[in-house]
Amino acid sequence: MFSKACKYAINAMIYVASLPENGQRAGLKEIAKAINSPEAFTAKILQQLVRDELLNSAKGPHGGFEIQGNPNTITIAQIVGSIDGDMIFTGCALGLEKCSEDHPCPVHHKFKAVRDHLTGMMLTTNLKDIATRVNDGISFLKY
């Protein structure tokens, strides 16, 4: 479904969003440890999220990462789009270049319904809600 990079990205964003509002920024090491991901690889992914303005970063002592803007307005769809691109939203399930409503691949209509379901879910699932459930101990970031 998602690349590993994308899974790390979602996990990392949820972790950062779950931290107390007025707390310190989260450093790379802290994030990688929290989500059980390889540190250097995670750094690359965070850089991409910063480039796409989903995270802010600061160098130096007490530097680190924080959510850019309101976690309420950041969706899973944005994170996925940043790391995996939008083929998952728009691409043909069978990989055909010219698959469309007018010229559908053999599974086009069946998959369209699933894809629309997936897309809708991702667009309407925001970081704040997810982070709240993590903080309430209702869901978990590892193990």
Added chain:
Amino acid sequence: MFSKACKYAINAMIYVASLPENGQRAGLKEIAKAINSPEAFTAKILQQLVRDELLNSAKGPHGGFEIQGNPNTITIAQIVGSIDGDMIFTGCALGLEKCSEDHPCPVHHKFKAVRDHLTGMMLTTNLKDIATRVNDGISFLKY
């Protein structure tokens, strides 16, 4: 969503299923050309489908591949399972090992609905129905 190998597999199965019932078997070259896939790589994939008893193969002149059993009873789910395994049906969206109803990852419930939709669709979509639509010119295997 699916690996390229899996996409080739689905396409190939649909192509073979779309051939006339009493016709010749389809050879590797014919299949690869029909679905626009690399020949040698396609060969590996077809071998796997034969191992998993979704296809029959025969060597020698007039050899080739044919659907094993009734195309009515072969589902997309079986083809996907043969090539990509069943992580797409059962795996955690965020890649967590211990994600379950009792110990859900942060997006577990949201994704469960989508995954169940996907799984149900794949389980209820059989080759015969798809092949029929290809034969009727309602859907297309390439371009």
Added chain:
DNA sequence: ATATTTAAAGATATTTTTGTCTTTATTTAA
């Protein structure tokens, strides 16, 4: 100013996936 802490950038390495090539085995037909 300098040392320390941190992220960014870029080079490199490893693993997985995708793809190819060569050889072997089997079947058919002449």
Added chain:
DNA sequence: TTAAATAAAGACAAAAATATCTTTAAATAT
């Protein structure tokens, strides 16, 4: 019984994804 046609198997190659390492840049605190 030999030649041709085909898939199977296995070795190899290329590309992409994942992961690491090294150097640089920026910020802070002393």
